[in-house]
Structures are given as structure tokens and as C-alpha cells.
Amino acid sequence: MSHATLPANGFHALKEGDSFLVCDARGDIGGGSDGLFRDDTRVLSRLHLRLGGTEPSLLSAAVGQDNVTFTAHLTNRPLTPLGESSMAQGVLHIERSRFLWQARLYERIACVNYGEEEVRTLLQLGFAADFRDMFEVRGSQRAARGEQHEAELGERHVALRYRGLDGHLRSSVLAFSERPARLAADAAEFALTVPRGGRVEFYIEVGETPERPGRSRHRHAAARARWAMRARQRSGARVRTSARLFNAWLERSRADIALLVTELPSGPYPYAGIPWFSTAFGRDAIVTAMQTLWLDPRIARGVLGFLAENQARETSTFRDAAPGKIMHETRKGEMAALSELPFARYYGGVDTTPLFLMLAGAYAERTGDMALIDRLWPALLAAMQWIERSCDADPDGCLSYARGEASGLANQGWKDSEDSVFHADGSDAEGPIALVEVQGYVFAALHAMAALAERRGEGDAATRWRARASALRAVVEHRFWDEALGFYAIARDGRGRMCRIRASNVGHLLASGLPDPERGARVVAHLRSVAFDGGWGVRTVAADQARFNPMSYHNGSVWPHDVAFCAAGLARYGARDAALRLLEETFEAAVHFGMRLPELFCGFPRAPGEPPIAYPVACLPQAWAAGSVFLLLQAALGVHVDAAAGEVVVDRPLLPAGVDRLLLQGLDIGGTRLDIEFQRMGDRVVAARCGDGHGAVKVVARL
Structure with a gap:
């Protein structure tokens, strides 16, 4: 999966609903991979603040603890005021404070003069809106684009518009609280006069329609944005410890999940991550819901409802869809609307459907809420029927995948990069591919459906699904276990050959409970070894395997959510001390990343005094990375909630x-x-x- 490059000096992100913002530490947007995005379209591709034509110096920048407000503190470089001698550096303090609310960007620029003289200079804002689709920003090339309209200039606003090839008119209107001294299609200039010891502030809004920004509107919208965020953060049980730093990690993770959760008509839904995946993904949301289920079942309820509503009802090779299949990804941009890409509603995830059933079973056990299960039962049955049809078509009775068309994903497990499934000699695996962890998910899904069927009084279905789970267990033990490795192969390819690679996928198999105890113990020993655990958590591929590269996306890096699943598997097979070690290592990594775990980081071995090495284009924040602390903690504490049993x-x-x-x-x-x-x-x-x-x-x- 290709990514564009993020700003070299780091970036800061805000999100609200289907809008998100990525900017540099000064608050500027440069038009690389940063910008203001709405519905998968970049509606602001440039926003530069200058004083007298000079870039101000950065003092500090941060997103607040509640993830609502970004604030940058700046000061002037030596300036030449209007008609006077030069002004000394560092006498003017500029504070840029911004947030998102209801598809609008709100910004306040406050200037305070700490000098001995009045400050008179020009404050300039340069701006542009290229209306690029998210996939264009990520590097996709298009044969044609729509029509960029001529800018519409008002007294205190400028409207930028683009009509896409899909016929949809997209607008970005920049409005100012003060009348600019000069306003053009790409810039606004303000004559700034700040008396000695004085303060001047003005307001900007960017939205689909022109409004009149001001202090009252800004404060009212800010209060509503903070209230909504706090309401999301208050949901569910809380964990507090005697350790201040550990508490900081817990609170940051909780705040990041609240940031990424979007309130949909079906309930709260965690979008996957910023910047590349700020949309509804199936697998990511299910995993996040599983990680947080023991503390807050609301997220799981929202995820189950949304995915049931968007379940496939027809067959499409372009979208890798088949009746009963659960959605992998949805997009709202121009390219998706025109079917230039299949991602408007795409179903190319082989594991999302069994994970959906696993989540339903876990939710019912955690809450006792059979009313929701009864309402979702047709969707759950359709999902199970797709799994059974697919397994019946496989020569081994496994759930396998092969993309329908070249535009779809080549690999359709969670490791979905093109080079993530391979043989011991480094050659690619040929489809259809059956991943080992996916068989574990199916095994767990069959047991989950059997338990739900029993509670609904459908004993025959429960018996049949349990028998099918036993048969699948036998197949996995026979077709995936490699005695020479003492480990399960990562996959079986379309020619029936095992991909004899030791990979972290098997940690997920342990979490499903499929392996027999003796083989599970041997897998535990491997996952505890230095080949897998270099000191910062379990690598995706052991260091002595083909294609191992600690800087790769899926072949040697460390993914916090993957580490958490491995910890759950280790704990399930009696190695709670090993699960605790992974919790401690992940916490130590989080400390180096400012308590916000990225989507992934490099899998280099830990060296004394050195931090973990960042992966340069990882999403940050990422929902299942933020959720990893809660699954890791559950594995270490050994907590299991059974509402039906009342214990x-x-x-x-x-x-x-x-x-x-x-x-x-x-x-x-x-x-x-x-x-x-x-x-x-x-x-x-x-x-x-x-x-x-x-x-x-x-x-x-x-x-």
C-alpha cells in the first residue's frame, strides 16, 4: 500500500465527524500530504501565515489533552514595520488556536505586543483548495479531473469551488472577522496595528458556506466541540493506577479513541486512523471494539449495527463482494463515486466477516444484550452462510481469498501489502490463499454462533456449527502445522503448498483457542524468542525468515494491535507472564512516542538508551494502536466479563x-x-x- 510523504518536521492532526485536518507545527498547510479534508476530499491544500512577508519563528505547538484544539505559539523574526525602521525579533507573540466542528474549521489568531513600541506590519494568509481526492493525495494518477471554478471574492470572504466529474459541486469558503486590506483568490492581507502591551485578535472560518466569524461564534462552537468530545471520553469504565506515566498512556489512548469515534446513525464508530484511513473500515473497527469491549460495549454495539446495515447483498468482482460478506472499507470521494477505484463500498477483506461474528458473540457474552443479537440475526446468518459457502468451495475446507479484479487488494488479511504472504524461499504465494489466523477466526466465529444459537433455542444449528469447528481444527492441525519449524505456517497457497514462514499471524491463532495445548506451548516459546521479540514487542515476521526487513510495512515491523493479539494468545495458553512482558515493552515504546502509539514502528532490536525507530508514514493516531493498551491490560489482568452468568x-x-x-x-x-x-x-x-x-x-x- 503506497503512501505519500508527510511534512518533514512532523504534523498535528484534528478530526471531527467526516472532516480532519493535518498541518505542520506552525499551523501551516503546504499541499503535500497535509490539508483540510472533508468526505475524502482535500478542501484546503494551502494555508500559510506570514508577518511582513516573513515566516514567523516557532516557539511550540501541541494538540490539547482532549484532542479538540491545536495551538501554535509563534513569534516574529526581525521585521520592517510599515514606513518605519526594523522591529526587533521576538517582541510579537502570535497564537494560532483552531478546532473542527460540524464540518467547519475555526481559527483564532491572537497577537500580543511585548515590545517598547507600537507594532505596525502586514499579516498575510496565503491559501488554496485543490479539491484532490484522498487517493490522488496518496499518489493515484487520474486521466482527467473536473472543473476548478474562478474564485468568488466578497468583502470578508473568498469562495473556492470545484465541480467534479461526478457532477458534485464542492466548496471551500474562507471567511474573516475583519475586512482584509487586500483580498485575492489566493491570499488575504491584513494591516496589523498592535499597541505596546496590547492584544489584537481576529477569527477565520473555513466551511462550505460563508459565515461571519467572531469571538462569540468561536467560543460557542468550541464549547460544543469540547462537550461532545468529553461525552465520548466519559463512556465506559475507567482504569486508574498508582503510576503517573502509565495513567498518561491510558488517558492518551482513551482520548485518541474518542477523537476517532464518529457518531453515525447506527451508533459510535471508530474510524481507522489519520491521515490515510479517516473513514469507516470493517476490520479496524471490529478490532478496536474487541480491544475496548470489556470496558465499553457501546463501541461494539455501534460497529455491529453499521456493518450489518452495509453487509453485501450482491455479487461484484470489482468490489470483491458476495451476499453476506462484511464491508472492508467505504469512501465518499470523487474517485470512489465514479468507480475509478472500488472503495466506495469495498468488501476485499477475507477476515472481516468471521471477525464480525466473533464480535457479536463476545458482545452478547459481555452484555447479555440478546435483543440486539435477535435484531442482527439475519445479518449474522448471512455472514455465516457466506463463510460456509466459501469453505465448501475450498479443497481443504478453509476460508481463502483471491481478488476478483486487478483493482482490488492482492492480499486480503490484515497484512494487506502485496509482499506480505510468501514462501520460505522468498517467492510469492499464489492464490487462492488461506491464512492461518483467518482459520482461527472462523473457528472462533463458529463457536460464537453456536453459543448464540443455543441461547435462541436453536440447538440443531449450534450442534452443526460446533461439529464444523472441530473439523476445521483438524484441518488446521494437519495442513498448517510444520513439525520441522515447530510452528504453524503463515498460509496455504492455491497449489496446496504451505508458506513455511514464522509470522505473528500465529499469535492471533492462539487467541482464537484453536491449537492443541502441546503445540500452543511450542508456539508460545517461539513468540517469546528474540527472533520475534526484539525488545519493543512481537515483530510481524521473525528476524531469521525470508523477506525480513525491520523497516517494512508488514515483514518485520511492530504493530501494537498485533502485539496485543499475541499477548491475548499467550495469556490464553497459560503464559500470562509473557503477556505482561509485552504490555511493559509496549508501554516503554509509548513513552518514547509521547504516549501516542503509532500505527506501526520499525522492528529493529532494542539498544540500550535508544528509542524505538519510527516508521516514517505511519498513521497517527490510529484506532487499533490506541486500543492496544486495553487488550494488553486485559491479558495481563486476566479479566473476563460474563453478563449471562452474572460474574x-x-x-x-x-x-x-x-x-x-x-x-x-x-x-x-x-x-x-x-x-x-x-x-x-x-x-x-x-x-x-x-x-x-x-x-x-x-x-x-x-x-
Whole structure:
């Protein structure tokens, strides 16, 4: 998957709904991969602030802790004021503060004069809107584009418009609180006069329609944006520990998930990541919902509802769609609308459908909400029928994939780059390809559907699905296990050959519970080895395998969500201490990344005193990277919530180094809210219910 280059000096991101912004530390937009995007279209491709024609000096820049407001602090370089001698550097403080709300960018520019004289200079804003589709920004070439309209100039606004080849008129209107001294199609110039010790501020808005920006509008919109974000962050149980830095990681991760969650008619839905994937993805959202389910089932409910509504109902090789299949990706841009690409609603993910069923089963167990399951049952049945039809067509009875047309994704598991599935000699695998972890997902999906069918009184279906799961387990043990490796092959190709590569995919297989205990223990030993774990978490491919490259996207890098799934698998097979180690390593990586884990980072071995090495074009923030802390923590604590049984099981909990006390607060189980405290007592960790000390829900601690 190709990516364009992000600003060299780092970038800052904001998101609200279907709009997001990427800018540099000064708040400028340069027209590379940055910009203001709305519905997968870049509606602002340039925004430069200059003082007297000179770029100001950067003091600092940050997005606030709540992820609502970006603020850049700047100061002047030596300037020549209007008609006077030069002004000294560093006497004018410029604060740019901006946020997004309801598809509009709001910005306040405040200037304070700390000099001994009045400041008179020109403040210039250069701007442009190229209306490029997201895929054009990422590097796709188009044979033709639509019509860029001539700019419409008003007294305090400029309207930039583009009519796409899809017939849709897209607009970007820049409006100013003050009348510019000069206004052109690409720039606005303001005569700035700031008295000694004085402050001047003005406001800008960028949206589809012209408005009259001002202090009152700005403050009102800011308050609403903060309230909406806080409401998302307050959802679900909270985790607090005795360690300040660990708490900072938890709070940053929680804030990033709240940032990426979009309120859709079907409920809250986490968009995948900024900048490349700020849209609804199936796999990413399901994984994020699984990671956070034990704390906040609302996200899972929203994800299940949206994906059921967008389930495939027809066959399309262009979209890799078939009845019952669950969506991989959806896009709203011009290229998707014109079917220049298949991603308007694309179904080329082989694992999304079984993951959807796994999430439904896990949600029902976590909440006891069979009313939602009953409403979704037709969609769940259709998804299972697609899986069964696909497995019946495979010579081994596995779920495999091969793209329908060249425009689709060549590889359709979570490692979807073209070079991610290969043989021990480094040659490509030929389709149809059956990935090992996908068979684990199908195994877990069959068991999930069997449990749901039993609760609905459909015993025959439950029996049939359990029998099918047993048959699939036998196939995987026979066709994927490599005794010489002591490990499961990453895949089986279309010619029936095993891809004998040791990859992290098998950690997901452990999490599904498919491997027998003896083989599971051997896999655990591999995942704990230095070939896999270089000190910052499990690499996607072991260091001694073909195509290993620590700088690659999928063949040797470290993905936090992948590490979390491996930790869940290790814990399931009795290696809770190994899961704890992965939690600690991931936390230490997060510290170096400012508590915000990127989508992935390089898989170089850890060296004393050196930080993990960033992957240059990773999404940041990314939903399943932010969610990884919660799945890692669940694996270490051994917490399992069963609302149907009315109990919370805590199985041999462990706390990371430096954390002596952890409070799980406000866990909602069927309307009963409880708190559980974990505390280090010598060489063991004890867990106990605290607070009211009674209630319908039992806490069962196995220490």
C-alpha cells in the first residue's frame, strides 16, 4: 500500500465527524500530504501565515489533552514595520488556536505586543483548495479531473469551488472577522496595528458556506466541540493506577479513541486512523471494539449495527463482494463515486466477516444484550452462510481469498501489502490463499454462533456449527502445522503448498483457542524468542525468515494491535507472564512516542538508551494502536466479563513493573456498576471488589 510523504518536521492532526485536518507545527498547510479534508476530499491544500512577508519563528505547538484544539505559539523574526525602521525579533507573540466542528474549521489568531513600541506590519494568509481526492493525495494518477471554478471574492470572504466529474459541486469558503486590506483568490492581507502591551485578535472560518466569524461564534462552537468530545471520553469504565506515566498512556489512548469515534446513525464508530484511513473500515473497527469491549460495549454495539446495515447483498468482482460478506472499507470521494477505484463500498477483506461474528458473540457474552443479537440475526446468518459457502468451495475446507479484479487488494488479511504472504524461499504465494489466523477466526466465529444459537433455542444449528469447528481444527492441525519449524505456517497457497514462514499471524491463532495445548506451548516459546521479540514487542515476521526487513510495512515491523493479539494468545495458553512482558515493552515504546502509539514502528532490536525507530508514514493516531493498551491490560489482568452468568472472573492477575495498585472503576454489567481493585502484595497480585461490597454480580478471583 503506497503512501505519500508527510511534512518533514512532523504534523498535528484534528478530526471531527467526516472532516480532519493535518498541518505542520506552525499551523501551516503546504499541499503535500497535509490539508483540510472533508468526505475524502482535500478542501484546503494551502494555508500559510506570514508577518511582513516573513515566516514567523516557532516557539511550540501541541494538540490539547482532549484532542479538540491545536495551538501554535509563534513569534516574529526581525521585521520592517510599515514606513518605519526594523522591529526587533521576538517582541510579537502570535497564537494560532483552531478546532473542527460540524464540518467547519475555526481559527483564532491572537497577537500580543511585548515590545517598547507600537507594532505596525502586514499579516498575510496565503491559501488554496485543490479539491484532490484522498487517493490522488496518496499518489493515484487520474486521466482527467473536473472543473476548478474562478474564485468568488466578497468583502470578508473568498469562495473556492470545484465541480467534479461526478457532477458534485464542492466548496471551500474562507471567511474573516475583519475586512482584509487586500483580498485575492489566493491570499488575504491584513494591516496589523498592535499597541505596546496590547492584544489584537481576529477569527477565520473555513466551511462550505460563508459565515461571519467572531469571538462569540468561536467560543460557542468550541464549547460544543469540547462537550461532545468529553461525552465520548466519559463512556465506559475507567482504569486508574498508582503510576503517573502509565495513567498518561491510558488517558492518551482513551482520548485518541474518542477523537476517532464518529457518531453515525447506527451508533459510535471508530474510524481507522489519520491521515490515510479517516473513514469507516470493517476490520479496524471490529478490532478496536474487541480491544475496548470489556470496558465499553457501546463501541461494539455501534460497529455491529453499521456493518450489518452495509453487509453485501450482491455479487461484484470489482468490489470483491458476495451476499453476506462484511464491508472492508467505504469512501465518499470523487474517485470512489465514479468507480475509478472500488472503495466506495469495498468488501476485499477475507477476515472481516468471521471477525464480525466473533464480535457479536463476545458482545452478547459481555452484555447479555440478546435483543440486539435477535435484531442482527439475519445479518449474522448471512455472514455465516457466506463463510460456509466459501469453505465448501475450498479443497481443504478453509476460508481463502483471491481478488476478483486487478483493482482490488492482492492480499486480503490484515497484512494487506502485496509482499506480505510468501514462501520460505522468498517467492510469492499464489492464490487462492488461506491464512492461518483467518482459520482461527472462523473457528472462533463458529463457536460464537453456536453459543448464540443455543441461547435462541436453536440447538440443531449450534450442534452443526460446533461439529464444523472441530473439523476445521483438524484441518488446521494437519495442513498448517510444520513439525520441522515447530510452528504453524503463515498460509496455504492455491497449489496446496504451505508458506513455511514464522509470522505473528500465529499469535492471533492462539487467541482464537484453536491449537492443541502441546503445540500452543511450542508456539508460545517461539513468540517469546528474540527472533520475534526484539525488545519493543512481537515483530510481524521473525528476524531469521525470508523477506525480513525491520523497516517494512508488514515483514518485520511492530504493530501494537498485533502485539496485543499475541499477548491475548499467550495469556490464553497459560503464559500470562509473557503477556505482561509485552504490555511493559509496549508501554516503554509509548513513552518514547509521547504516549501516542503509532500505527506501526520499525522492528529493529532494542539498544540500550535508544528509542524505538519510527516508521516514517505511519498513521497517527490510529484506532487499533490506541486500543492496544486495553487488550494488553486485559491479558495481563486476566479479566473476563460474563453478563449471562452474572460474574467477572479475574484469573491470576499480574501488574506491570512500577504499578502497585490498579482500580477498575465503573464496570457496567447488566445495569450493575462495580469497582475492582488490584494490588501488589509481595510477589503476587490480589484482586477484590471494592465500593458497595455487594450486588447481583459476583467477582471470582483465581489467584
